[in-house]
Amino acid sequence: MEEITNRKKPDNCLVWAILATVFCCLPFGIVSIVYAAKVDSEWALGHYDEAEAAAKTAQTWAIVSVVVPLVVILLYIAIFIVAAAAIGSAA
Numbered sequence: 001m002e003e004i005t006n007r008k009k010p011d012n013c014l015v016w017a018i019l020a021t022v023f024c025c026l027p028f029g030i031v032s033i034v035y036a037a038k039v040d041s042e043w044a045l046g047h048y049d050e051a052e053a054a055a056k057t058a059q060t061w062a063i064v065s066v067v068v069p070l071v072v073i074l075l076y077i078a079i080f081i082v083a084a085a086a087i088g089s090a091a
Contacts, residue, residue: 007048009039009043010039010043010051010052010055010056011055011059012054012055013058013062014033014037016032016062017029017032017036017058017061017062017065018033020032020062020066021033021065024068025064025065025066025069028064028065031061031065032058032059032061032065033058035054035055035057035058035061036054036055036058038054038058039054039055
């Protein structure tokens with residue numbers, strides 16, 4: 001007996017995962033790609049809850065892949081400004 005579902009297949013966020021991997025942070029982006037690829041296979045097997053969980057995890061890792069490099073860049077700029085100010089006031 002086949003289970004009838006009215007669920008909509010979740011977005012796998014594969015495009016965002018690939019873009020985040022290429023332009024932002026390779027390690028976190030790869031994790032996002034792995035989970036994004038898992039969404040379609042889980043959905044095809046009828047594992048709907050697992051597919052939704054994988055989609056959510058893929059989205060989370062894509063966001064992390066973008067945010068972490070931005071924070072690192074902002075910290076680098078802040079440290080550079082503070083160091084430049086310290087050198088300038090010492091002279």
